[in-house]
Amino acid sequence: MTAFSQISRIAYEGPQSENPLAFRWYNADEVIEGKTMRDHLRFTVCYWHTFRGTGSDPFGGGTMQRPWDDGSDSVANAQKRARVAFEFCEKLGAPYYAFHDRDVAPEGKTLSETNANFDAVADVLLQEQQRTGIKLLWGTANMFSHPRFMHGAATTCNVEVYAYAAAQVKKALEVTHRLGGENYVFWGGREGYQNLFNTDMKRELDHLAAFFHMAVAYAEEIGFKGQFLIEPKPKEPTKHQYDSDAAACLNFLRAYDLLPYFKLNIETNHATLAGHTMMHELEYAGMQGALGSIDANTGDLLLGWDTDQFPTDYYLTTQVMLVLLKYGLAPGGVNFDAKVRRESFEPMDLFYAHIGGMDAFARGLKIAAALRKDRALEKFVEQRYANWNSDLGAKIEAGQMNFQQLEQFIMGKGEAAPNGSGRQELIENVINRYIDKV
Numbered sequence: 001m002t003a004f005s006q007i008s009r010i011a012y013e014g015p016q017s018e019n020p021l022a023f024r025w026y027n028a029d030e031v032i033e034g035k036t037m038r039d040h041l042r043f044t045v046c047y048w049h050t051f052r053g054t055g056s057d058p059f060g061g062g063t064m065q066r067p068w069d070d071g072s073d074s075v076a077n078a079q080k081r082a083r084v085a086f087e088f089c090e091k092l093g094a095p096y097y098a099f100h101d102r103d104v105a106p107e108g109k110t111l112s113e114t115n116a117n118f119d120a121v122a123d124v125l126l127q128e129q130q131r132t133g134i135k136l137l138w139g140t141a142n143m144f145s146h147p148r149f150m151h152g153a154a155t156t157c158n159v160e161v162y163a164y165a166a167a168q169v170k171k172a173l174e175v176t177h178r179l180g181g182e183n184y185v186f187w188g189g190r191e192g193y194q195n196l197f198n199t200d201m202k203r204e205l206d207h208l209a210a211f212f213h214m215a216v217a218y219a220e221e222i223g224f225k226g227q228f229l230i231e232p233k234p235k236e237p238t239k240h241q242y243d244s245d246a247a248a249c250l251n252f253l254r255a256y257d258l259l260p261y262f263k264l265n266i267e268t269n270h271a272t273l274a275g276h277t278m279m280h281e282l283e284y285a286g287m288q289g290a291l292g293s294i295d296a297n298t299g300d301l302l303l304g305w306d307t308d309q310f311p312t313d314y315y316l317t318t319q320v321m322l323v324l325l326k327y328g329l330a331p332g333g334v335n336f337d338a339k340v341r342r343e344s345f346e347p348m349d350l351f352y353a354h355i356g357g358m359d360a361f362a363r364g365l366k367i368a369a370a371l372r373k374d375r376a377l378e379k380f381v382e383q384r385y386a387n388w389n390s391d392l393g394a395k396i397e398a399g400q401m402n403f404q405q406l407e408q409f410i411m412g413k414g415e416a417a418p419n420g421s422g423r424q425e426l427i428e429n430v431i432n433r434y435i436d437k438v
């Protein structure tokens with residue numbers, strides 16, 4: 001297959017390179033904090049945007065030129081597309097890919113026909129994985145595009161749609177397992193509501209939890225050892241999504257005894273739609289041992305929807321990498337859940353987009369590692385909390401103090417010790433200095 005015959009394997013040429021088809025920062029074998037960039041970043045190409053994105057928007061149809069794709073819903077076309085996808089990942093040097101069941105294979109007239117289509121394309125995916133060594137980061141089921149899911153899938157009011165969704169996830173788990181997928185993702189899709197007047201929220205959440213417990217039980221039954229992930233998102237397509245942010249997801253998982261089986265897949269544009277920074281969402285998940293994987297993209301500050309753009313901002317990637325270095329990422333990865341703009345319709349644009357994203361993350365990794373090496377930020381944090389290292393602080397943190405004892409302490413002093421400066425502006429200057437010097 002030679003869909004990209006004019007392109008050879010993208011090479012690392014260093015920061016001075018002006019070759020648009022070379023990496024300036026992503027040097028897969030370069031070792032940082034004892035691990036190669038390849039192993040830190042675990043870059044993943046997402047099948048849905050990169051190979052199924054058409055460029056359509058609410059105001060107009062598709063624009064993408066994909067000469068290898070005949071536009072039909074045939075299995076043969078899907079198999080050909082799969083081979084092209086692997087040629088792309090191979091030339092890019094991306095070690096992983098990720099898909100929804102319906103991205104890779106067309107739906108048939110019945111679920112069994114659909115499953116047979118999925119198996120026929122999975123045969124090609126497996127062959128291509130074996131040929132190239134490229135691995136599956138995660139699989140997932142698309143339970144939001146088909147009209148049957150208009151009221152949701154695991155939170156639908158229609159019990160037979162719930163059964164359909166269960167059967168779909170069962171199959172997606174089997175195929176993900178067959179392909180050696182390292183994780184399995186649930187993004188809420190239409191799991192949410194538009195209006196509480198017609199919604200039994202408690203019943204829907206109970207159903208969702210039961211669904212996840214069945215998924216965990218089935219994974220155990222078939223021997224799938226991959227990590228389950230939930231991907232928080234607050235808006236789109238429903239007005240209120242149940243998995244709205246990391247805190248809401250962790251609360252749900254804890255309430256329904258699912259915490260031991262799930263981590264989170266945090267996506268930048270979802271974090272910003274929730275009114276958080278990506279760094280906040282990552283830290284919130286990380287501090288609870290629930291940081292699983294990331295969907296790397298970015299939004300647009302002027303647009304309030306999920307624009308899924310490729311991330312190119314070093315400030316953002318530095319923030320992300322600071323948290324990922326702290327908590328680690330494997331078996332997760334950096335999945336480019338991002339799409340080229342509809343005006344960037346040539347196949348070549350797919351390369352430019354991924355090269356830019358990979359370089360931005362590689363440089364963010366280097367900047368974050370330099371900050372950590374010098375303990376440039378830790379120093380400020382340590383200083384800020386220094387008086388918690390006192391006898392008083394140690395006793396409070398050990399749970400040995402009560403309100404009466406604290407009152408007695410502060411009454412004895414009359415006033416609390418003066419505060420120190422937060423030094424925010426100085427810290428921001430320090431970060432810029434590291435961005436300049438790496």
Ligand code: XUL
Nearest residue numbers: 140187231267295306337
């Ligand atoms: C939707 C989104 C999904 C998930 C997988 O906003 O991010 O593509 O990543 O279902």
Ligand code: CO
Nearest residue numbers: 231267295337
């Ligand atoms: Co995503």
